[in-house]
Amino acid sequence: MKVAIAYIEEPPFGWTESNQAVGADVELAEVVLRSIGVTHIEHHLTTFSELLPGLAAGRWDMNVPLFVTPERASQVAFSLPVWAIGDGFLVRSGNPKALNSYALLAEHHDARLGIIAGQVQREAARASGVSEDQIVIFEQQSEAIEALRSGTIDAYASTAVGNRVLAGRIGGAVFEAVEHDTEKDDTQRPPIGAFSFNKNNGRLLNAVNEQLRLYLGSPDHRTRMSKFGITRKEIDPALG
Template sequence: MSSTNTRKNGITAAVLTAFLVAATPLTSHATTLESLTEKGSVRVGYASEAPFAFATPDGVVTGESPEIAKAIFKRLGVQEATGVLTEWGALIPGLTAKRFDVIAAGMYITPARCKQVIFSDPLSKITDTFLVAPGNPKNLRSYADVAKNPDAKLAMLAGSVYTKYARDAGINDDQILQVPDATAQLQAILAGRADAAVSTRLTVKGIAAKGGDKVEAVQDFQDSPDHINYGALAFRPDDTALRDAVNAELKKWLGSEEHRKTVSQFGFDETNIPDKTAAEVCSRT
């Protein structure tokens, strides 16, 4: 073959190669699920609030939400989960900043949060109550009771839905004490900085057990049916494929014997099995 033909063939090959590259769609980046499966691990963001999420003495993340996340991700081929402890109010910013891959903290689905993250379908259905000093000295059995008593102070997790509930009930901001975690709620009651602390019945039950005879849960708490809450896993808005894969597994797994056994150790029972989808809860006003 002559050098001329070689050059011609070389040019032709180069042109053909360039054409093929241009005509071939660019390879898309791996999805989050593909990346997690390849790594074999998922980073779980959580705030310390038993029984929803907390760390064991040796630093392993556990609780209702992380254990469900572990079970579902294993079904998706992701075998390991690493906990990333975060204050409650920093969970969504931390997810957005990619400090972790999913929030597994018993986070309630709310319309406001649905504008910031995308939720899995609910993992649980939750009702609330107050933690108070023995005998409930200020007779606080509802948000309205706090609103009627300007001297009463109510402790709640910073960034939680309880702030909205309190304000909607007419509770002034100077009556609201925002704290980072459930332990701080207990400390606020013990120190007299708050007259009541609001959280889920499950959480309050756990706090009351820690506080012994120095605190108690309000048994006849009066609340709006609209305040029945639904906890779920939360994902970044662009991770719809990951959320959908999780939902598909949740649909098959929730209510199963394995699910009931997984959550019963944290005080959850059949009354906590959810009956709504994330879309239904997001649409609530």
């Protein structure tokens, strides 16, 4: 049995290393798919904006986890949640404009925020008062990082855990990760993420969900995810 899965370059969830797909979401998918009898896993590197269209067109069978929203759920079928993660900023070292929430960034009318096309951070920023002309959209994470480095943008919005990994990889002398002040953003439970499938592929979805029920939260799952900086803080809210 063969399954094709799409991923994007977004450490620690997925990235390409030595021509191989690696990362927390990639490894979780592999463990689950092997457990349901998949013998060949084919990885497709794509952009975020192509994840849902590619799935709908049948170019692959499933996507790595992404945030669940009503709009996305109208297009694809989601698995059980696998993580719950709040947003954060990647900023230049020293955080020159002291940005620690969307609401605070909105108050700095000259501040520019980088967001990847199609990601939920755009809606979160707009809901907190960030104006459209403060938002700069990029197709790839690497483009946003270079814009931050050059000063074209003042912050890059992504998951808090992802930004921690990026800051650690690039180095504290260049960038730092800032977790959002959830009181200012009026954030409740962190948004959940899940694998997604073509709505006509219920058989694969059901098999994956059955294995996820058995595996999520297990010692093996927690140990594997901890290698990528995914802890009980990101895992436990998704299990409730």
